Amino acid sequence: MKPHRTDHFPHFGGQTMISLPIQLIGLDLDGTLLGTDSCVHARERDTLQRARQAGVSVAITTGRSLLDALPHAEAAGGVDWLITENGARITSASGETIFRHPLTKRHTAQLLQLCERHGVEPSLYGEDCVWYGAACRGFFRAVSRILGRDIPLDLRHYTFVTSRKEWHALSGQLLYKAVVYGDTHKLDAWLSELRRTAQYEAEPSVFCGLKNIEINAAGTDKGSALLYLTKHLGLSREQVMACGDSDNDRTMLSAAGLGVAMGNAPQHIRAQADAVTESNENHGVSRAVERFVLQNV
Incomplete structure:
Protein backbone atom coordinates (compact mmCIF):
# COMPACT_ATOMS: atom_id res chain seq x y z
CA MET A 1 0.00 0.00 0.00
CA LYS A 2 1.28 3.46 -0.84
CA PRO A 3 1.98 5.86 2.05
CA HIS A 4 -0.71 8.51 2.24
CA ARG A 5 0.54 11.93 1.26
CA THR A 6 -0.92 15.02 2.87
CA ASP A 7 -0.21 17.69 0.28
CA HIS A 8 -3.56 19.02 -0.93
CA PHE A 9 -3.79 21.88 -3.39
CA PRO A 10 -4.34 24.77 -3.25
CA HIS A 11 -3.23 24.96 0.37
CA PHE A 12 0.05 23.04 0.02
CA GLY A 13 -0.26 21.87 3.60
CA GLY A 14 2.65 19.57 4.50
CA GLN A 15 5.22 18.01 2.21
CA THR A 16 4.70 15.36 -0.44
CA MET A 17 7.84 13.26 -0.64
CA ILE A 18 9.03 12.28 -4.14
CA SER A 19 11.48 9.41 -3.75
CA LEU A 20 12.52 9.46 -7.43
CA PRO A 21 12.10 12.16 -10.11
CA ILE A 22 8.90 11.71 -12.12
CA GLN A 23 9.67 10.39 -15.61
CA LEU A 24 6.16 9.52 -16.84
CA ILE A 25 2.94 11.53 -16.50
CA GLY A 26 -0.44 9.87 -17.17
CA LEU A 27 -3.25 12.34 -17.84
CA ASP A 28 -6.98 11.75 -18.18
CA LEU A 29 -8.68 13.99 -20.76
CA ASP A 30 -12.24 14.96 -19.80
CA GLY A 31 -12.37 16.84 -16.53
CA THR A 32 -8.58 16.76 -16.23
CA LEU A 33 -6.41 17.95 -19.13
CA LEU A 34 -9.41 19.45 -20.93
CA GLY A 35 -11.24 22.47 -19.58
CA THR A 36 -15.01 22.62 -19.34
CA ASP A 37 -14.95 23.86 -22.95
CA SER A 38 -13.40 20.47 -23.93
CA CYS A 39 -10.19 22.21 -25.03
CA VAL A 40 -6.54 22.04 -23.96
CA HIS A 41 -5.64 25.46 -22.57
CA ALA A 42 -2.41 27.25 -23.43
CA ARG A 43 -0.94 26.96 -19.95
CA GLU A 44 -1.39 23.19 -19.95
CA ARG A 45 0.17 22.89 -23.39
CA ASP A 46 3.18 25.00 -22.40
CA THR A 47 3.72 23.17 -19.10
CA LEU A 48 3.57 19.73 -20.70
CA GLN A 49 6.03 20.73 -23.40
CA ARG A 50 8.44 22.03 -20.75
CA ALA A 51 8.21 18.64 -19.04
CA ARG A 52 8.83 16.79 -22.32
CA GLN A 53 11.81 19.00 -23.09
CA ALA A 54 13.18 17.98 -19.69
CA GLY A 55 12.96 14.32 -20.75
CA VAL A 56 9.66 13.40 -19.09
CA SER A 57 7.23 11.24 -21.11
CA VAL A 58 3.58 12.30 -21.29
CA ALA A 59 0.76 9.80 -21.85
CA ILE A 60 -2.87 10.71 -22.45
CA THR A 61 -4.89 8.09 -20.58
CA THR A 62 -8.55 8.19 -21.58
CA GLY A 63 -11.74 6.24 -22.12
CA ARG A 64 -12.05 7.85 -25.54
CA SER A 65 -11.09 6.15 -28.77
CA LEU A 66 -7.65 6.69 -30.26
CA LEU A 67 -9.06 8.82 -33.08
CA ASP A 68 -10.96 10.96 -30.56
CA ALA A 69 -7.83 11.43 -28.44
CA LEU A 70 -5.40 12.33 -31.23
CA PRO A 71 -6.68 15.91 -31.83
CA HIS A 72 -6.28 16.67 -28.12
CA ALA A 73 -2.75 15.26 -28.18
CA GLU A 74 -1.99 17.63 -31.04
CA ALA A 75 -3.62 20.55 -29.18
CA ALA A 76 -1.34 19.79 -26.21
CA GLY A 77 1.67 20.30 -28.46
CA GLY A 78 2.26 16.57 -28.82
CA VAL A 79 2.50 13.70 -26.36
CA ASP A 80 4.60 10.54 -26.28
CA TRP A 81 1.91 7.90 -25.67
CA LEU A 82 -1.85 7.42 -25.86
CA ILE A 83 -3.60 4.93 -23.59
CA THR A 84 -7.14 4.77 -24.96
CA GLU A 85 -10.45 2.93 -24.52
CA ASN A 86 -9.87 2.75 -20.72
CA GLY A 87 -6.55 0.95 -21.10
CA ALA A 88 -7.45 -1.48 -23.89
CA ARG A 89 -4.83 -0.04 -26.24
CA ILE A 90 -1.45 1.71 -25.91
CA THR A 91 -0.14 3.59 -28.94
CA SER A 92 3.06 5.58 -29.40
CA ALA A 93 3.23 9.06 -30.89
CA SER A 94 4.54 7.47 -34.08
CA GLY A 95 1.42 5.28 -34.34
CA GLU A 96 2.89 1.97 -33.15
CA THR A 97 0.49 -0.03 -30.99
CA ILE A 98 2.47 -1.84 -28.28
CA PHE A 99 -0.48 -3.29 -26.33
CA ARG A 100 -4.00 -4.47 -27.09
CA HIS A 101 -6.63 -6.06 -24.83
CA PRO A 102 -9.81 -6.17 -26.94
CA LEU A 103 -13.17 -7.77 -26.36
CA THR A 104 -13.35 -11.25 -27.86
CA ALA A 218 -12.04 -8.31 -17.72
CA GLY A 219 -8.65 -7.10 -16.52
CA THR A 220 -8.70 -3.96 -18.66
CA ASP A 221 -8.27 -0.66 -16.84
CA LYS A 222 -6.19 2.50 -16.99
CA GLY A 223 -4.01 1.46 -14.07
CA SER A 224 -2.95 -1.85 -15.60
CA ALA A 225 -2.16 -0.15 -18.91
CA LEU A 226 -0.15 2.57 -17.19
CA LEU A 227 1.89 -0.07 -15.34
CA TYR A 228 2.46 -1.93 -18.64
CA LEU A 229 3.80 1.27 -20.18
CA THR A 230 5.91 1.95 -17.07
CA LYS A 231 7.58 -1.45 -17.44
CA HIS A 232 7.98 -0.98 -21.20
CA LEU A 233 9.89 2.25 -20.53
CA GLY A 234 12.10 0.62 -17.90
CA LEU A 235 10.70 2.78 -15.11
CA SER A 236 9.41 2.04 -11.62
CA ARG A 237 5.96 3.10 -10.44
CA GLU A 238 7.64 5.61 -8.10
CA GLN A 239 8.66 7.51 -11.24
CA VAL A 240 5.05 7.87 -12.43
CA MET A 241 2.50 10.60 -11.71
CA ALA A 242 -1.14 10.27 -12.78
CA CYS A 243 -3.88 12.92 -12.78
CA GLY A 244 -7.59 12.16 -13.02
CA ASP A 245 -11.06 13.07 -11.83
CA SER A 246 -13.44 10.14 -12.38
CA ASP A 247 -14.19 6.58 -11.31
CA ASN A 248 -12.41 5.13 -14.34
CA ASP A 249 -9.27 6.94 -13.13
CA ARG A 250 -9.16 5.21 -9.73
CA THR A 251 -6.94 2.32 -10.87
CA MET A 252 -4.55 4.78 -12.48
CA LEU A 253 -4.32 6.94 -9.36
CA SER A 254 -3.55 3.81 -7.31
CA ALA A 255 -1.03 2.42 -9.81
CA ALA A 256 1.07 5.57 -10.02
CA GLY A 257 3.65 6.38 -7.41
CA LEU A 258 1.94 9.77 -7.15
CA GLY A 259 -1.80 9.87 -7.81
CA VAL A 260 -3.18 13.40 -8.12
CA ALA A 261 -6.92 14.06 -8.11
CA MET A 262 -8.39 17.12 -9.74
CA GLY A 263 -10.12 19.67 -7.53
CA ASN A 264 -13.31 19.08 -9.52
CA ALA A 265 -13.24 15.33 -8.79
CA PRO A 266 -15.91 13.82 -6.51
CA GLN A 267 -14.98 13.56 -2.85
CA HIS A 268 -14.36 9.80 -2.95
CA ILE A 269 -11.80 10.26 -5.75
CA ARG A 270 -10.05 13.08 -3.91
CA ALA A 271 -9.96 10.96 -0.73
CA GLN A 272 -8.18 8.15 -2.58
CA ALA A 273 -5.49 10.36 -4.12
CA ASP A 274 -2.05 11.18 -2.75
CA ALA A 275 -2.52 14.85 -3.54
CA VAL A 276 -5.33 17.09 -4.80
CA THR A 277 -4.65 19.83 -7.32
CA GLU A 278 -6.95 22.61 -8.44
CA SER A 279 -9.81 22.13 -10.89
CA ASN A 280 -9.45 21.65 -14.63
CA GLU A 281 -10.65 25.23 -15.11
CA ASN A 282 -7.99 26.55 -12.73
CA HIS A 283 -5.03 24.82 -14.40
CA GLY A 284 -4.89 21.86 -12.03
CA VAL A 285 -2.74 19.77 -14.38
CA SER A 286 -0.21 22.56 -14.88
CA ARG A 287 0.01 23.23 -11.14
CA ALA A 288 0.64 19.55 -10.41
CA VAL A 289 3.30 19.20 -13.12
CA GLU A 290 5.01 22.39 -12.00
CA ARG A 291 5.04 21.32 -8.35
CA PHE A 292 5.84 17.63 -8.58
CA VAL A 293 7.74 17.31 -11.87
CA LEU A 294 9.42 20.52 -12.99
CA GLN A 295 10.72 21.39 -9.53
CA ASN A 296 12.56 18.06 -9.46
CA VAL A 297 14.19 17.93 -12.91
Whole structure:
Protein backbone atom coordinates (compact mmCIF):
# COMPACT_ATOMS: atom_id res chain seq x y z
CA MET A 1 0.00 0.00 0.00
CA LYS A 2 1.28 3.46 -0.84
CA PRO A 3 1.98 5.86 2.05
CA HIS A 4 -0.71 8.51 2.24
CA ARG A 5 0.54 11.93 1.26
CA THR A 6 -0.92 15.02 2.87
CA ASP A 7 -0.21 17.69 0.28
CA HIS A 8 -3.56 19.02 -0.93
CA PHE A 9 -3.79 21.88 -3.39
CA PRO A 10 -4.34 24.77 -3.25
CA HIS A 11 -3.23 24.96 0.37
CA PHE A 12 0.05 23.04 0.02
CA GLY A 13 -0.26 21.87 3.60
CA GLY A 14 2.65 19.57 4.50
CA GLN A 15 5.22 18.01 2.21
CA THR A 16 4.70 15.36 -0.44
CA MET A 17 7.84 13.26 -0.64
CA ILE A 18 9.03 12.28 -4.14
CA SER A 19 11.48 9.41 -3.75
CA LEU A 20 12.52 9.46 -7.43
CA PRO A 21 12.10 12.16 -10.11
CA ILE A 22 8.90 11.71 -12.12
CA GLN A 23 9.67 10.39 -15.61
CA LEU A 24 6.16 9.52 -16.84
CA ILE A 25 2.94 11.53 -16.50
CA GLY A 26 -0.44 9.87 -17.17
CA LEU A 27 -3.25 12.34 -17.84
CA ASP A 28 -6.98 11.75 -18.18
CA LEU A 29 -8.68 13.99 -20.76
CA ASP A 30 -12.24 14.96 -19.80
CA GLY A 31 -12.37 16.84 -16.53
CA THR A 32 -8.58 16.76 -16.23
CA LEU A 33 -6.41 17.95 -19.13
CA LEU A 34 -9.41 19.45 -20.93
CA GLY A 35 -11.24 22.47 -19.58
CA THR A 36 -15.01 22.62 -19.34
CA ASP A 37 -14.95 23.86 -22.95
CA SER A 38 -13.40 20.47 -23.93
CA CYS A 39 -10.19 22.21 -25.03
CA VAL A 40 -6.54 22.04 -23.96
CA HIS A 41 -5.64 25.46 -22.57
CA ALA A 42 -2.41 27.25 -23.43
CA ARG A 43 -0.94 26.96 -19.95
CA GLU A 44 -1.39 23.19 -19.95
CA ARG A 45 0.17 22.89 -23.39
CA ASP A 46 3.18 25.00 -22.40
CA THR A 47 3.72 23.17 -19.10
CA LEU A 48 3.57 19.73 -20.70
CA GLN A 49 6.03 20.73 -23.40
CA ARG A 50 8.44 22.03 -20.75
CA ALA A 51 8.21 18.64 -19.04
CA ARG A 52 8.83 16.79 -22.32
CA GLN A 53 11.81 19.00 -23.09
CA ALA A 54 13.18 17.98 -19.69
CA GLY A 55 12.96 14.32 -20.75
CA VAL A 56 9.66 13.40 -19.09
CA SER A 57 7.23 11.24 -21.11
CA VAL A 58 3.58 12.30 -21.29
CA ALA A 59 0.76 9.80 -21.85
CA ILE A 60 -2.87 10.71 -22.45
CA THR A 61 -4.89 8.09 -20.58
CA THR A 62 -8.55 8.19 -21.58
CA GLY A 63 -11.74 6.24 -22.12
CA ARG A 64 -12.05 7.85 -25.54
CA SER A 65 -11.09 6.15 -28.77
CA LEU A 66 -7.65 6.69 -30.26
CA LEU A 67 -9.06 8.82 -33.08
CA ASP A 68 -10.96 10.96 -30.56
CA ALA A 69 -7.83 11.43 -28.44
CA LEU A 70 -5.40 12.33 -31.23
CA PRO A 71 -6.68 15.91 -31.83
CA HIS A 72 -6.28 16.67 -28.12
CA ALA A 73 -2.75 15.26 -28.18
CA GLU A 74 -1.99 17.63 -31.04
CA ALA A 75 -3.62 20.55 -29.18
CA ALA A 76 -1.34 19.79 -26.21
CA GLY A 77 1.67 20.30 -28.46
CA GLY A 78 2.26 16.57 -28.82
CA VAL A 79 2.50 13.70 -26.36
CA ASP A 80 4.60 10.54 -26.28
CA TRP A 81 1.91 7.90 -25.67
CA LEU A 82 -1.85 7.42 -25.86
CA ILE A 83 -3.60 4.93 -23.59
CA THR A 84 -7.14 4.77 -24.96
CA GLU A 85 -10.45 2.93 -24.52
CA ASN A 86 -9.87 2.75 -20.72
CA GLY A 87 -6.55 0.95 -21.10
CA ALA A 88 -7.45 -1.48 -23.89
CA ARG A 89 -4.83 -0.04 -26.24
CA ILE A 90 -1.45 1.71 -25.91
CA THR A 91 -0.14 3.59 -28.94
CA SER A 92 3.06 5.58 -29.40
CA ALA A 93 3.23 9.06 -30.89
CA SER A 94 4.54 7.47 -34.08
CA GLY A 95 1.42 5.28 -34.34
CA GLU A 96 2.89 1.97 -33.15
CA THR A 97 0.49 -0.03 -30.99
CA ILE A 98 2.47 -1.84 -28.28
CA PHE A 99 -0.48 -3.29 -26.33
CA ARG A 100 -4.00 -4.47 -27.09
CA HIS A 101 -6.63 -6.06 -24.83
CA PRO A 102 -9.81 -6.17 -26.94
CA LEU A 103 -13.17 -7.77 -26.36
CA THR A 104 -13.35 -11.25 -27.86
CA LYS A 105 -15.95 -12.22 -30.45
CA ARG A 106 -17.74 -14.24 -27.74
CA HIS A 107 -17.69 -11.25 -25.38
CA THR A 108 -19.25 -9.01 -28.03
CA ALA A 109 -21.93 -11.53 -29.02
CA GLN A 110 -22.92 -12.06 -25.38
CA LEU A 111 -22.98 -8.32 -24.72
CA LEU A 112 -25.27 -7.73 -27.71
CA GLN A 113 -27.62 -10.52 -26.62
CA LEU A 114 -27.89 -8.99 -23.15
CA CYS A 115 -28.56 -5.56 -24.66
CA GLU A 116 -31.44 -6.98 -26.70
CA ARG A 117 -32.86 -8.78 -23.67
CA HIS A 118 -32.93 -5.62 -21.55
CA GLY A 119 -33.83 -3.05 -24.22
CA VAL A 120 -30.58 -1.08 -24.06
CA GLU A 121 -28.12 -0.29 -26.85
CA PRO A 122 -24.33 -0.06 -27.14
CA SER A 123 -21.82 1.94 -29.05
CA LEU A 124 -18.78 -0.14 -30.04
CA TYR A 125 -15.20 1.13 -30.29
CA GLY A 126 -13.13 -0.50 -33.02
CA GLU A 127 -9.67 -0.04 -34.49
CA ASP A 128 -10.55 3.05 -36.50
CA CYS A 129 -14.33 3.39 -36.18
CA VAL A 130 -17.02 3.81 -33.52
CA TRP A 131 -20.39 2.24 -34.27
CA TYR A 132 -23.36 3.88 -32.55
CA GLY A 133 -27.13 3.81 -32.60
CA ALA A 134 -30.23 5.81 -31.73
CA ALA A 135 -29.71 5.50 -27.97
CA CYS A 136 -26.25 7.07 -28.12
CA ARG A 137 -27.50 9.86 -30.39
CA GLY A 138 -30.41 10.48 -28.03
CA PHE A 139 -28.04 10.60 -25.05
CA PHE A 140 -25.92 13.38 -26.55
CA ARG A 141 -28.95 15.31 -27.74
CA ALA A 142 -30.28 15.21 -24.16
CA VAL A 143 -26.88 16.38 -22.84
CA SER A 144 -26.95 19.28 -25.33
CA ARG A 145 -30.41 20.32 -24.11
CA ILE A 146 -29.29 20.19 -20.48
CA LEU A 147 -26.14 22.23 -21.16
CA GLY A 148 -27.89 24.62 -23.51
CA ARG A 149 -25.19 24.18 -26.17
CA ASP A 150 -24.07 21.71 -28.79
CA ILE A 151 -21.57 19.02 -27.82
CA PRO A 152 -18.59 19.16 -30.21
CA LEU A 153 -18.38 15.73 -31.84
CA ASP A 154 -16.27 14.77 -34.83
CA LEU A 155 -18.41 12.11 -36.51
CA ARG A 156 -16.08 11.41 -39.44
CA HIS A 157 -15.03 8.07 -37.98
CA TYR A 158 -18.45 7.20 -36.52
CA THR A 159 -20.92 4.86 -38.25
CA PHE A 160 -24.63 4.85 -37.44
CA VAL A 161 -26.17 1.38 -36.97
CA THR A 162 -29.87 0.91 -37.63
CA SER A 163 -30.66 -2.81 -37.42
CA ARG A 164 -30.16 -5.90 -35.27
CA LYS A 165 -28.43 -7.62 -38.19
CA GLU A 166 -25.89 -4.79 -38.45
CA TRP A 167 -25.16 -4.92 -34.72
CA HIS A 168 -24.55 -8.66 -34.67
CA ALA A 169 -22.33 -8.48 -37.76
CA LEU A 170 -19.96 -6.36 -35.67
CA SER A 171 -19.12 -9.22 -33.32
CA GLY A 172 -16.39 -10.21 -35.78
CA GLN A 173 -14.69 -6.81 -35.60
CA LEU A 174 -11.68 -5.98 -33.42
CA LEU A 175 -13.41 -4.09 -30.60
CA TYR A 176 -11.79 -2.45 -27.61
CA LYS A 177 -14.72 -1.09 -25.64
CA ALA A 178 -18.49 -0.64 -25.49
CA VAL A 179 -20.60 2.11 -23.95
CA VAL A 180 -24.19 1.13 -23.22
CA TYR A 181 -27.09 3.60 -23.19
CA GLY A 182 -30.71 3.34 -22.14
CA ASP A 183 -33.28 3.93 -19.42
CA THR A 184 -31.65 3.95 -15.97
CA HIS A 185 -33.73 1.07 -14.61
CA LYS A 186 -33.04 -1.05 -17.69
CA LEU A 187 -29.34 -0.25 -17.45
CA ASP A 188 -29.27 -1.32 -13.80
CA ALA A 189 -30.91 -4.67 -14.62
CA TRP A 190 -28.59 -5.16 -17.59
CA LEU A 191 -25.50 -4.36 -15.51
CA SER A 192 -26.54 -6.76 -12.76
CA GLU A 193 -26.80 -9.64 -15.24
CA LEU A 194 -23.58 -8.65 -17.02
CA ARG A 195 -21.59 -8.63 -13.78
CA ARG A 196 -22.75 -12.13 -12.94
CA THR A 197 -20.78 -13.37 -15.96
CA ALA A 198 -17.51 -12.10 -14.37
CA GLN A 199 -16.12 -11.58 -17.89
CA TYR A 200 -16.14 -7.80 -18.16
CA GLU A 201 -14.97 -4.60 -16.53
CA ALA A 202 -18.10 -2.46 -16.12
CA GLU A 203 -17.96 1.15 -14.95
CA PRO A 204 -21.22 3.13 -14.59
CA SER A 205 -20.90 6.81 -15.43
CA VAL A 206 -23.26 9.76 -14.95
CA PHE A 207 -22.94 12.82 -17.18
CA CYS A 208 -25.34 15.73 -16.69
CA GLY A 209 -27.51 13.39 -14.64
CA LEU A 210 -27.71 10.85 -17.47
CA LYS A 211 -26.34 7.36 -16.99
CA ASN A 212 -24.28 5.16 -19.28
CA ILE A 213 -22.01 2.17 -18.66
CA GLU A 214 -18.51 1.64 -20.06
CA ILE A 215 -17.53 -1.97 -20.80
CA ASN A 216 -14.13 -3.57 -21.40
CA ALA A 217 -12.79 -7.10 -21.26
CA ALA A 218 -12.04 -8.31 -17.72
CA GLY A 219 -8.65 -7.10 -16.52
CA THR A 220 -8.70 -3.96 -18.66
CA ASP A 221 -8.27 -0.66 -16.84
CA LYS A 222 -6.19 2.50 -16.99
CA GLY A 223 -4.01 1.46 -14.07
CA SER A 224 -2.95 -1.85 -15.60
CA ALA A 225 -2.16 -0.15 -18.91
CA LEU A 226 -0.15 2.57 -17.19
CA LEU A 227 1.89 -0.07 -15.34
CA TYR A 228 2.46 -1.93 -18.64
CA LEU A 229 3.80 1.27 -20.18
CA THR A 230 5.91 1.95 -17.07
CA LYS A 231 7.58 -1.45 -17.44
CA HIS A 232 7.98 -0.98 -21.20
CA LEU A 233 9.89 2.25 -20.53
CA GLY A 234 12.10 0.62 -17.90
CA LEU A 235 10.70 2.78 -15.11
CA SER A 236 9.41 2.04 -11.62
CA ARG A 237 5.96 3.10 -10.44
CA GLU A 238 7.64 5.61 -8.10
CA GLN A 239 8.66 7.51 -11.24
CA VAL A 240 5.05 7.87 -12.43
CA MET A 241 2.50 10.60 -11.71
CA ALA A 242 -1.14 10.27 -12.78
CA CYS A 243 -3.88 12.92 -12.78
CA GLY A 244 -7.59 12.16 -13.02
CA ASP A 245 -11.06 13.07 -11.83
CA SER A 246 -13.44 10.14 -12.38
CA ASP A 247 -14.19 6.58 -11.31
CA ASN A 248 -12.41 5.13 -14.34
CA ASP A 249 -9.27 6.94 -13.13
CA ARG A 250 -9.16 5.21 -9.73
CA THR A 251 -6.94 2.32 -10.87
CA MET A 252 -4.55 4.78 -12.48
CA LEU A 253 -4.32 6.94 -9.36
CA SER A 254 -3.55 3.81 -7.31
CA ALA A 255 -1.03 2.42 -9.81
CA ALA A 256 1.07 5.57 -10.02
CA GLY A 257 3.65 6.38 -7.41
CA LEU A 258 1.94 9.77 -7.15
CA GLY A 259 -1.80 9.87 -7.81
CA VAL A 260 -3.18 13.40 -8.12
CA ALA A 261 -6.92 14.06 -8.11
CA MET A 262 -8.39 17.12 -9.74
CA GLY A 263 -10.12 19.67 -7.53
CA ASN A 264 -13.31 19.08 -9.52
CA ALA A 265 -13.24 15.33 -8.79
CA PRO A 266 -15.91 13.82 -6.51
CA GLN A 267 -14.98 13.56 -2.85
CA HIS A 268 -14.36 9.80 -2.95
CA ILE A 269 -11.80 10.26 -5.75
CA ARG A 270 -10.05 13.08 -3.91
CA ALA A 271 -9.96 10.96 -0.73
CA GLN A 272 -8.18 8.15 -2.58
CA ALA A 273 -5.49 10.36 -4.12
CA ASP A 274 -2.05 11.18 -2.75
CA ALA A 275 -2.52 14.85 -3.54
CA VAL A 276 -5.33 17.09 -4.80
CA THR A 277 -4.65 19.83 -7.32
CA GLU A 278 -6.95 22.61 -8.44
CA SER A 279 -9.81 22.13 -10.89
CA ASN A 280 -9.45 21.65 -14.63
CA GLU A 281 -10.65 25.23 -15.11
CA ASN A 282 -7.99 26.55 -12.73
CA HIS A 283 -5.03 24.82 -14.40
CA GLY A 284 -4.89 21.86 -12.03
CA VAL A 285 -2.74 19.77 -14.38
CA SER A 286 -0.21 22.56 -14.88
CA ARG A 287 0.01 23.23 -11.14
CA ALA A 288 0.64 19.55 -10.41
CA VAL A 289 3.30 19.20 -13.12
CA GLU A 290 5.01 22.39 -12.00
CA ARG A 291 5.04 21.32 -8.35
CA PHE A 292 5.84 17.63 -8.58
CA VAL A 293 7.74 17.31 -11.87
CA LEU A 294 9.42 20.52 -12.99
CA GLN A 295 10.72 21.39 -9.53
CA ASN A 296 12.56 18.06 -9.46
CA VAL A 297 14.19 17.93 -12.91
